[in-house]
Amino acid sequence: MPKGHPFQLDHYLELVDWSGRHLEPKKPSAIAADTPPTQQRLGISPKHSLYFKRNFESRFKCLVGAAEKVRQVCS
Incomplete structure (x- = not known):
């Protein structure tokens, strides 16, 4: 199993969006049905979505996230 997510960024965002819409509506992390899709909200x-689909792993390698978390992993 490769390190990181075993799928493309856009597929991951779709999974997060789908999951958030299917949680119990009263949970703080639930996404309301009338909320625009994650990629749109971000x-x-x-144009950039296509670039990320094609180049995300080669452009960003394995580390993506908050600067402090990346520093922790690097140390």
Whole structure:
């Protein structure tokens, strides 16, 4: 099993979005049905979405996240 997520970024965002919409509605992490899709809310344009689909792993390697978390992993 490779390190990190075994699927593409856009598929991961779709999974997060789908999961959030199917949680118990009263949970704080639930996503309301009328909320725009995750990629749209993040402001990822179709042009950039295509770039990320093709280049995410080669561009960002294995570490993506908050700077402090990346520093912890590197140390």
